[in-house]
Amino acid sequence: MKLLFIGGTGLISQAVSRLVISQGHELYLFNRGRRQDFVPEGAKVIEGDIRDAASAAEALRGHEWDAVVDWIVFTPDQARADIELFRDRTKQYVFISSASAYQKPLRHYIITESTPLENPYWQYSRDKIACEKLLMDEHKASGFPVTIVRPSYTYGDTMIPAAINSWEKPWSIVDRMRRGKPVIVHGDGTSLWTMTHNTDFAVGFAGLLGRPEAIGEAYHITSDEVLTWNQIYEAIGRAAGIEPKLVHIASDFIISHWPDMEGGLLGDKAVSAVFDNSKIRALVPDFKPKVPFAEGIRKTIAWFEAAPERCAVDEEWNARCDRLIEAHERARTAAGG
Structure with a gap:
């Protein structure tokens, strides 16, 4: 097939790009050319900005x-701009939604x-839901050939996945563990979660x-392995050669000090997520x-350690963790805990 990936070098997409190349497909990547290290051999790169509708249309003209x-x-x-750009130019358009779009709180723990x-709780998720509705409405109205995919927490070489970590410098949590500093786990760490390798x-x-x-269908794609958050943090520690010190803090307390975490916790990771993958497996x-x-x-740990420059530490995030843990300890002491 002749495939176009907008992006194609990110955490999830880089693994898909490598796989479709190995399967013999003709892959074009349309992006700004900023992550050349993650372009698989054999992919053809068209440099451009998908947010500039006129220049994107010109760059992709004739395809x-x-x-x-x-x-x-x-x-x-x-999403609306993509509908206009790719209408009548593709047999299939795949929208990347998010499993965080599912109901919060869940009425049944199996999704x-x-x-x-x-x-x-999370504007990011509400925007994804709105995109899904727009695209499915267009499919029903005009036959726009949309397929919706909802990833959950998907990781690979470049991401050390934790509910609370530095997004820009993910090595920070490993550094914290190795220095013997406590790492924050939301709740009591026993809620269920699913980690999926890219x-x-x-x-x-x-x-x-x-x-x-x-076409006209939605699929989530996740691992079948279900873990508690305690098990996830302990596995990160073992991979780093350390037994981590976990400090459990209620999600509400975390959010009261870090309001920006409401979406990521109450809108996602504080809610148990167990996925039924029957639909994707059937196809x-x-x-x-x-x-x-x-x-x-x-x-993942080995990939970071293979190049010291990847092991940057977010000291501002570290200090933020210290302040939250101290505030939690003061609150416990004041309550007689």
């Missing part, structure tokens, strides 16, 4: 695609694609491309997640 995947659509306006979409995600995702049965029988978190996080 038609078997599938277009826009990895960086976050708002309805961006299927028919679980309602409703997130009162190579496992890629198998399910690639299997949707070019499939007429996937893509090859989707059989193979990378347990303990193995995947060891590979």
